[in-house]
Amino acid sequence: MTIDLEALYIDLHRHPELSFQETRTAGVIAQHLTDLGIEFEEGIGKTGVAGVIRNGDGPVVWLRADMDALPVPEQTGLEYASTARGTDPAGNDVPVMHACGHDMHVTAMLGALERLVASTDEWSGTVVVVFQPAEEYGSGAQAMIADGVLDRFPKPDIVLGQHVTPLPAGTIGVRGGTQMAASDGLTVTLLGRGGHGSRPQATIDPVVMAAATVMRLQTIVSREIDPRDVAVVTVGSIHAGLKNNIIPAEAKLELSLRYPDDEARAAVLEKVERIVRAEAQASGAEEPPVIVTDHTLPPTINDVAATTRLTAAFDTAFGEGTVIDPGMFTGSEDVSWFAREAGVPLVYWFWGGVDPEAFAKAFAAGTVEHDIPTNHSPFFAPVIQPTLSRGVDALVVAAREFLGAPAA
Amino acid sequence: MTIDLEALYIDLHRHPELSFQETRTAGVIAQHLTDLGIEFEEGIGKTGVAGVIRNGDGPVVWLRADMDALPVPEQTGLEYASTARGTDPAGNDVPVMHACGHDMHVTAMLGALERLVASTDEWSGTVVVVFQPAEEYGSGAQAMIADGVLDRFPKPDIVLGQHVTPLPAGTIGVRGGTQMAASDGLTVTLLGRGGHGSRPQATIDPVVMAAATVMRLQTIVSREIDPRDVAVVTVGSIHAGLKNNIIPAEAKLELSLRYPDDEARAAVLEKVERIVRAEAQASGAEEPPVIVTDHTLPPTINDVAATTRLTAAFDTAFGEGTVIDPGMFTGSEDVSWFAREAGVPLVYWFWGGVDPEAFAKAFAAGTVEHDIPTNHSPFFAPVIQPTLSRGVDALVVAAREFLGAPAA
Amino acid sequence: MTIDLEALYIDLHRHPELSFQETRTAGVIAQHLTDLGIEFEEGIGKTGVAGVIRNGDGPVVWLRADMDALPVPEQTGLEYASTARGTDPAGNDVPVMHACGHDMHVTAMLGALERLVASTDEWSGTVVVVFQPAEEYGSGAQAMIADGVLDRFPKPDIVLGQHVTPLPAGTIGVRGGTQMAASDGLTVTLLGRGGHGSRPQATIDPVVMAAATVMRLQTIVSREIDPRDVAVVTVGSIHAGLKNNIIPAEAKLELSLRYPDDEARAAVLEKVERIVRAEAQASGAEEPPVIVTDHTLPPTINDVAATTRLTAAFDTAFGEGTVIDPGMFTGSEDVSWFAREAGVPLVYWFWGGVDPEAFAKAFAAGTVEHDIPTNHSPFFAPVIQPTLSRGVDALVVAAREFLGAPAA
């Protein structure tokens, strides 16, 4: 009895769960692992699941898929679009959507496990599978490590993972070296003084303080970074006030920062802090702003030798031209922590989820940026096929490449 | 059996209710009206209450008090501080506080009614009392009028009302002519395009659009209004985004605008719209912003002759020097609607709620603006006495001034 | 032989001179004073002229007219429009225009002197006339005082002066109390670090620093001043850089600030300094900005009793309704220094220079602000008559009001 992967995908898509709340998803996974006869543990790093297939001597290959969804109101118009809601950490009721494709990651991983289980006579070694929570908070991998996942399962010789992305379905994108940026998430609380909306002179207006800060933060990238270097300073959320005629006492900004390495990270963080503090002073704030780092993601660096080896394996399996170098992505990941902590190589690749014809058309028209929804968009939705089958195949090819041959 | 006004005030302060949700407050009022033997109706304009004391021939004097509280987290540290919460129109759970003193308005009004009922042999005419909901939304008076309050009760010859304010307790502030500004409340929705926080180039960032708009809106008052004229453009709330690494698709601003008259109103509204639209264009927005007027408050204009008469009555009752001209206030009120609609004079005065010694000290130090919390501040709290007794007395003196003498 | 005042006005209009460079103007004045037989001295406060008519016992009345023009390119299209150029203090060659009407002031004053000289049998006392340089720099009055004008001439019992303004010709505007605002002129030098336009990261961009500062300065008036108070923060000039592809090392801002009194002055200056310094910090400036006060003008406060007396005299002379209360002007003057220094009353009034029909038409259309050029506009030009004759008459009436009757 094989898993109906398309139905599984649709089910997961309809039931997205926010970070560290992936209990239903973990339950579905647990059921399939049980069905496949794979030994596993649940509740690692709160809602994570890890399993192991022991198949004789040979390398230990870790395969990782992330499970969580995002507070995004789905607008794909798909018949199986999410209408789910959840409660975010601030206690707000929010819409929830698999706007980053982790439902596809989980489905492809279960498909690959089924294939690996069915082909144990063709390979030798150990496969550890990690279903990680809270990638979107940048803290799920560390939570699983803190909870002992590296001790409770065989240590990896290599860590592998993949992410669905707006490339044409069928295409795989991977490069040796820095594949994704480092990133920090900051929360900045600007402290003013509240009062009546008709008497601004008696207040220290945090809305104006926040606006001036946002405008000034733009100058980091526009003026202070070498134009040839990669840096992103995004203010992803801004919140202040409850009513038009009350000037609130404070404003909150949530920042997402990106850079290629630790040196750039230090420089950008210093610039952000300098600007945030000075803009509060310009407003005459009586207390300095509070800057909290919510998460820190290392750069995702692919081992060069392993990537070269894997690229060749993909080309062999799927045909020349399947693999492209997508350049460094400014997005970030916490998959690195598993490999960093274990001191072993990582290869993390992207695989396409866009209808190839639609992609080709947009490409010809020069409207890819505009027409093709990206991860985190309310319109993001991979075409189910051939995305799903290529995702399964890629995991199987990759795992087999780094596992051993069967004992003769 | 007299009402324990101080206990009543503390009870109301502990149980603040948001606009159009003043059901407990209305219940307390209804109980007291019943106890006082005053004929009344409930549920006018959703949660409003109005009553009438018919006492022979003579003028019909309307006395109005507003009942609602604000979504402000009380920080007064008072033993009887509010810890209440409520649900705002957007469905958010918010803290609630009587940060504008309407609890004092209701208490003083009940105290005055008790006195008027006890002294019917000393005056002649009709008193209509209006406990109005949703002054803070600027729509409660219109709701009661739409619900027929002017037809269901004797029509006024004059409308009277009062507001507690950060003057020294004991002092009354009133002026003929424009006493409070006209005001509009707007909601502006800026439409961008969402996406991943690491790929700003694929989005139209509404956070930056909002920040630039807020900065530009400052130039209306700083550059486009005659420095001798009164105008206020407050952005009381700004909201966009749910997460640092998702660029949201839109941002919402709530604006509170103030001006002395309709001509200035038209000019400022045009400037706001011009700036909001142009800033969206500067951002490359594909759709224009949506601007909605949530409420419109007329200027509060005191009848000159009636104000002169009332000022003399206050001076006689409380001593020369009690009444000051506080200048035009930039705050706004919807009490005018009752008088406008009926085509009769209005007098609306302020009475002080600050400990006179504390006020004198701050005045001497030049720190009134800084030390004395104003209405809508989380620190706003009148001293109970002599604020309360002066509020009761002022209503009684004013009502009696415009009612008739008892039939001989 | 009487002075041809219209020809004189046209001559002065064609030959405007910048502040402290009014040598030709002073020469023209000296010639007329000589012709009128008035004793005078030149070169007081560099280019000032003062004269005296001694006519027996009685009060000493000072009449003051200012002489200087502005670096404005005249665009009136008048036949007698200025094409003059001058050298400003920075050494730049600039267009020069009597865009503030001081040519009218000088002409009316000479006309009034001629009338006073011709009527010495009708009055008694002493007239001192002061032709002041550099009113536009705010430093000409102080320069004349420093040069001893109060010691070299009989001390005043009262100081009188007038300014042409965009009221209908014929109308006089004056009020007791604060007639014009206090003002400071500041130069702010923002210090960055220069470099190649293609390598912003190696610079500290003073253009961005200046732009952020200008935007932030708007918030003083929009957020930090009581909306009922008068305050103006104008950045009248901004200069940085010589070439598109060189990021300069510094930027210069020139600010003009206005307020009604010394307390407001101190508050606004502190806010300006706070913002300027904080914005430099936000830019990461290695040196703080340099803030220099170029001039300080006191408020122009009319003596209440003398103003009442003069208003009555104007009404008698010109008919009821001639004098209006124009409210406080946000413009500033240095005429006050003469009265302040001498400790005597001042009356300073405005007289209209706009064709009354054009004014009435614009007023009816609500387009006065738009259609009627104001002082300092390149389009500013009083209609010669009846502006000139009313200006002469007003000076004569005012001087005669405060001089004595002839000895019997």
Next chain:
Amino acid sequence: MTIDLEALYIDLHRHPELSFQETRTAGVIAQHLTDLGIEFEEGIGKTGVAGVIRNGDGPVVWLRADMDALPVPEQTGLEYASTARGTDPAGNDVPVMHACGHDMHVTAMLGALERLVASTDEWSGTVVVVFQPAEEYGSGAQAMIADGVLDRFPKPDIVLGQHVTPLPAGTIGVRGGTQMAASDGLTVTLLGRGGHGSRPQATIDPVVMAAATVMRLQTIVSREIDPRDVAVVTVGSIHAGLKNNIIPAEAKLELSLRYPDDEARAAVLEKVERIVRAEAQASGAEEPPVIVTDHTLPPTINDVAATTRLTAAFDTAFGEGTVIDPGMFTGSEDVSWFAREAGVPLVYWFWGGVDPEAFAKAFAAGTVEHDIPTNHSPFFAPVIQPTLSRGVDALVVAAREFLGAPAA
């Protein structure tokens, strides 16, 4: 008699001339060409000079050096620092400095010509030398072409040139493909309405319009460009107003834009125009801004094959490790026009001018950006040696590489 190159360099450094005003420089060059017996023409493209060494059959190699200086106030403190002044196109008197090292370019070129003349028995072919004016305006090359330089001299088979740069002296930086960015220089005139500084409401303040525009232009790079792409939007100059108390009628911005190719160019120009127009609308401008393109520089693209060949020649001549790939520079050049127009390859390289020890020290400290003055800085000054000798050698090696061997 050989040229004293160091003395020549110091002489040129002391006598910098602005673009299209390089008459003294051209005279010095002409004298040396005469001394060297090189046939030449002057006044090509106003102040350009071109010469030719005809030495038998073989390729025609063009060597180009630019001659002009910049309006920068030298602050190097060098004994031979410039104190020169010049008149810029707007008629302003400005300081002038060889802040871009073109004095070094001219000197090295004359040194190389002397060596080529002295070694005619070692090579065969034709050398055309071009001393170009007005590189800093981006229009000198086109001016020489318009003036027929490509017809008046033998057409090139290859065009070569070099630029001194803040690399360690001795090092050469060159790469095949895009070596320098494309660039446009724009002048933007923002049209407001002038008036008195105390009456902003009667004006449309162009200083605020300019400031808002500068702040908004930052968002092009920070939000609208792929963080992995190169783009620069510099506002190199901002000018408005003559006096603190006059609000001017207009403001001028000079922009320098950079991008790697024509597609990016079109996109950035569109964004700039969108923002400039929208910000004028936000200000309520009655006329749209005027945007003028002052110059357009193509990307400087090195021929890949020729660059590989030249790199090998440099390594042979100067030792392995001398040549580095400096990456794409965001600076721009007009040298390309000669090669583009002739349809032949270009190689344009950089050579270091920084004391190697100082560079190594700054590099170790991570302070290169901060400590090493870059081109266009008032502190930019190459160390004379070994910069000069390496510059001469590089030109000789490069010319000889592409010229022919002597006829046997």
